[in-house]
Amino acid sequence: MANNKSAEKRVRTSLKRRAMNRSQKSALKTTVKRVEQAIAENDPNLEANLQTMIKSLDKAAAKGLIHKNKAARKKSRLMKKAAALQG
Numbered sequence: 001m002a003n004n005k006s007a008e009k010r011v012r013t014s015l016k017r018r019a020m021n022r023s024q025k026s027a028l029k030t031t032v033k034r035v036e037q038a039i040a041e042n043d044p045n046l047e048a049n050l051q052t053m054i055k056s057l058d059k060a061a062a063k064g065l066i067h068k069n070k071a072a073r074k075k076s077r078l079m080k081k082a083a084a085l086q087g
Helices: 005-041 046-063 068-086
Strands: none
Touching: 005 046, 005 068, 046 068
16 A cells, blocks of 8 residues: 555556556557458458558557567568468
């Protein structure tokens, strides 16, 4: 339990940040899953989903939500799968 004002505030802000981070990570996972599903189903909206995923991964990496190398790895792997599907 927090013993002073600054520690109490830290607990409050930590809880807020945790909730925000969880929702953002969840949204990020959803965009990645949409692309994976579009690849599996050979969806015509694959390009749009890819662009959305790339943007959300870049934003997450910029905010520090995920590591920049993880974002690059995810993008690379999914773009590779999409390219194999098209060509």
